Amino acid sequence: MIKKDDPVPPGPLMQFSGGAVHTLDSRDLFGVGRHIIVGVVGAFTPICGVTHLPEYVRLFETLMDFGNTDSISSVCVADPFVVSAWGKAMGCDGKIAMYADPVGAFTDQCGLAANYDSIGMGNRSQRYILIFRGGVVERLTVEPDPFQVDETSAARMIASST
Template sequence: MNVSKIVARGIKSPCSVFSRYFQNSSANMVQVGDAVPSVDLYEDVPTNKVNLAKLSSGKKIILFAVPGAFTPGCSKTHLPGYVKKADDLKSQGIDEIVCVSVNDPFVMAAWGRDQNTAGKIRLLADPSAALAKALDLSVDIAPLGGVRSKRYSMVIADGKIESLQVEPDGTGLSCSLAEAIKL
């Protein structure tokens, strides 16, 4: 089912439609109300560390994660949706929008240039899957090189998770899209 049809039907979380069919969480998975972990991510180059806890302190940000830069669903749907809606989301009180992937910072920088994210979305690399593991949102996708991040989105206010949408199968494109974000 198309996410816009789900949202049009008044279902606030498309993930809820699928949750009875898929196991989408574990006992250790981060939850709404939890503080974000103090994990270093990387922007553009390996020497430019961005600590997630510090980045989100005193701000309201959207963080969404994708399984891999330059992959079809991420490049054709997920990231472009946030680029398109960035100004609208920021007009609703979002200070920053951050995309994270288990890639190196050079790949994320190149993907950002390819997708015209400058001034709209910050692309941060999680090269060792430290954030994905700390949130218990990692998944082993052998064809993409092994451990990756599940696809999810969250709203973080002053370091605390306000909303969290995890794709039921970890990689699909429904509840973590820009159109479905819960502000």
């Protein structure tokens, strides 16, 4: 699993915008500056869509001021069309960049893959918060129970920094 001071791992991430799918390299996205990545189990799922991501949308301004953050992104092991539609439904436009990791390449490189066959979701991601600063890991928090939002909540992250 990726850890403090590790470099941004290589991995293609996809984004659907302007009517086209764009493939982006994680190192280009997160290699310079400070970036908060919200790793979610699945788009349009009850916990991710009711609790986890909405809190980051609601606290966006505070989070951007938190440690001079350059961007907040969400990464989801799903196709770029679903991730884009979910971001629009969650009010992420202009706030949180929505990236799809369709085959889990970035997620695997981070060591954050998880299997949810038992609930019909297959290979996905653990629930996590990953902060890159200057191209290296500043902080990684993985939720011990992917069906809860506690350690990876935006409010907890802000409170733990003060």
